[in-house]
Amino acid sequence: MEKVRGILDQNAFSMAHIDKADARIGALVRKRLETVGPTSMLFYEEPLHIVRGERVWLFDDQGKRYLDVYNNVPSIGHCHPRVVQAVAEQMGTLNVHNRYLHEGIHRYAERLLDTLPRTLNRLVMMCTGSESNDMALRLARGWTGRQGIIVTEAAYHGNTAAVTEVSPSSYKQGTPPDHVHILPISRMSEQADPAAWFAEQVRYGIEQLEARGHGCAALLVDSIFSSDGIYADPAGFLKPAVELLQSRGGLFISDEVQPGFGRTGQGMWGFSRHGVTPDVVTMGKPMGNGFPMSGLAAREELLAVLNADVGYFNTFGGSPVAVAAGTAVLDVIAEEDLMANATRQGEYFKRQLQDIQARFEEVSDVRGAGLFLGLDLCDPTRDGAPDAQRTTALINDLKRNGVLIGGAGKSGSTLKIRPPLCIERSEADLFLDRFEQSLRTTAR
């Protein structure tokens, strides 16, 4: 398998740069390593010490402000006062594990399930996207009696042992386990008929997993393919593959941790752009706008199989405070019309980035839906090869220029543009202006 640049390696701080760091930052980095240790990742050549957030802005300890086009957790805006107030009030009233009755959980579940296809009629609540994908794998395997899973080549679905196996972007060495089939999504841009090609890849995956004796339990994809480098179009390209998979008894798990809660603009969920009905939907990050909460929606009979086997309990999942945070998020998405804003600003971003693409030969592609865009960087002097070095240089230069952004993609050469859904036109213009400046500064 061709080496995939790990999602956790993208723009990761390296100790090799510690001597270049300001003394204050260097001391904090050392303290962190001496306490939380090597699994604690940091971003940027010189890590950032953030002390405050508001809407689309983050502020460092020196008072410098940064436009945040990276973070999709505070999706309705950093420290949204509605969420802050809802959490504080509920925290001061009651917060216990979820084995007592409380009304909030039913109201929230009903409201969220209303946004999903009718067949997805139950909502399980947890705290992280990893936990929801972990349960999705258990449901698929329990329901089908098969073990094999198809995932894309630079996918990231979380950090439990089972989920790491289906997250190729986390593998630092070795090859995927035998029961995991890798779908080479980066080749999709070369295809004349992406939908037919994707379906063919899934057919091949099912056959491979059957031949190896595992069978295919599920196709698990992030429906905007975030860590793979963002593949949104043509809308509907997943449909033939999902229909084929479901006709063979496999489950389609749509990981909505990234595209969910309105980010793609046209609806609450990324999968709806593809006209498919998932068997399981997993969600997290933006669900609580920073409050750790996640969920899994599925048909009741799937959950009954798991329950008959091991049961399930999650101490903090669906706690009164989590539900208060989640309810405030749904209210704000509706009241501030954030999906319409995601469509409007997303289209503006895309048009302007395409204009930049026409003027800078190193920008080779612009893709995306709503406020989730990917921009590829290439090296025109090397036959247009993907340029991860330039991407990293841009990420760090933009940071110096007051803009936070991240990278994605199999070769780490895609810039991921994913601002809070409340971003305004003037803030989009500021990004575009700084981005063009950084393209010039980092030119070879």
Ligand SMILES: Cc1ncc(COP(=O)(O)O)c(C=O)c1O
């Ligand atoms: C698509 C996707 N799924 C699942 C996860 C895991 O979520 P968490 O970090 O909350 O466990 C992530 C995290 O980045 C993700 O991007």
